[in-house]
Amino acid sequence: MPFYVGLDLGQSADYTALAVLEDGIERNKDGGTEKYLHLRHLERYPLRTLYPDIAEAVVSLMRDERLAPNEYDPSTLRYFPRAPELIVDHTGVGPAVTDILKKKGLSFKAITITGGDEMHCVGRGRYRVPKRDLISALEVPFHTGELKVAGDMKLWPVLREELLNFRRKIDLRTAHDSYEHWRESDHDDLVLATALACWWVRRQRGRRIIRAARKPVGW
Numbered sequence: 001m002p003f004y005v006g007l008d009l010g011q012s013a014d015y016t017a018l019a020v021l022e023d024g025i026e027r028n029k030d031g032g033t034e035k036y037l038h039l040r041h042l043e044r045y046p047l048r049t050l051y052p053d054i055a056e057a058v059v060s061l062m063r064d065e066r067l068a069p070n071e072y073d074p075s076t077l078r079y080f081p082r083a084p085e086l087i088v089d090h091t092g093v094g095p096a097v098t099d100i101l102k103k104k105g106l107s108f109k110a111i112t113i114t115g116g117d118e119m120h121c122v123g124r125g126r127y128r129v130p131k132r133d134l135i136s137a138l139e140v141p142f143h144t145g146e147l148k149v150a151g152d153m154k155l156w157p158v159l160r161e162e163l164l165n166f167r168r169k170i171d172l173r174t175a176h177d178s179y180e181h182w183r184e185s186d187h188d189d190l191v192l193a194t195a196l197a198c199w200w201v202r203r204q205r206g207r208r209i210i211r212a213a214r215k216p217v218g219w
Contacts, residue, residue, distance in 0.1 A: 003040070003067045003084040006196030007058060007108075008189045009094050010047075016054055017189035018043040020067070020084075021197040023204075037147045037201060042155035042190055051093070055100040062086055062106055087111060087196045090126070111196055129199065134192065135166070137199035147198070159190040166191065 001024040010016040020041035028034050045054055061067070067084040088098055090110035098110055110126045113134065120128045141147035142163070149156050166188070 001069055001071075002082050003069075004197040004201055005058075005062065005067075005084055005086045006193040006198075006200075007086065008089045008192040008196065009051075009054075009092065009097050010045075010189055011093055012048060015047060015187055015189040016045045016049065017193040018045075018058065018061070019190065019193040019197050020061075021194070021201060023201050035146065035205075037141050037198065039147060039149045039153070039156075039194065041150075042153055042159060042194075044155060044158070044189060051097045052100055055097060055104060058086070058101065059104045059106060085109065085200065087200045089113065089192060089196060109200060111199075113192075134195040134199050137202050138163075138191065138195040141198060155190060159194065162188055162191045 001022055004021045004023065006019045006021065008017045018041075019039065022038040022040050024036055024038065025033050026036055045057070062084060065081075068081040070079040071082045086101075086106060086108035088094060088101070088108045088110055090098060091113045094110065094112070098108065101108060108125070111134075112122075112126075112128045113131050114128050116128075116130050117132075119130065119133060122128055138147075
């Protein structure tokens with residue numbers, strides 16, 4: 001049950017938000033298994049919170065032993081702690097905050113959000129990702145019911161409202177998608193924090209499938 005932490009970094013007039021997502025497998029009513037995503041935690045930092053304070057809070061969360069459950073490794077016949085993965089918005093103020101996270105010894109994936117239509121890996125752990133890909137990674141499991149939400153989560157109504165306020169607009173000149181709010185005063189920090197985690201989960205699942213397909217068949 002690996003955990004993924006999405007961090008959307010806001011500027012002075014925007015909130016910085018964090019989402020913790022669990023990727024797991026559970027038994028269904030037919031006796032088989034199915035994958036699920038569980039949104040375990042949402043956090044929104046007060047406006048004008050200093051970035052070093054945000055970084056300190058993120059470091060504390062990432063080192064929480066509850067986010068590093070033991071997993072069984074059949075190759076070694078041993079259990080080992082599976083560390084959570086951090087996915088950070090690297091757009092805008094991102095580089096300034098990620099520098100602080102690096103100095104504190106955290107590893108993470110840095111995502112620059114674009115208005116294009118293709119994802120690009122631009123370096124080790126660094127990606128340029130279209131905003132529509134991020135939103136789609138959240139919309140699909142949300143609408144199919146794969147994404148489950150902890151019932152006592154205080155910010156869940158706020159995230160749900162952000163989702164309802166989103167609309168997709170096609171720029172006919174470029175054929176690119178852009179995502180706008182119904183009202184300029186709306187925020188999208190919780191949506192993007194959760195979407196960052198969902199996007200990385202989907203990418204990791206795809207890589208696991210590819211590795212399994214390439215594994216040689218034993219005789």
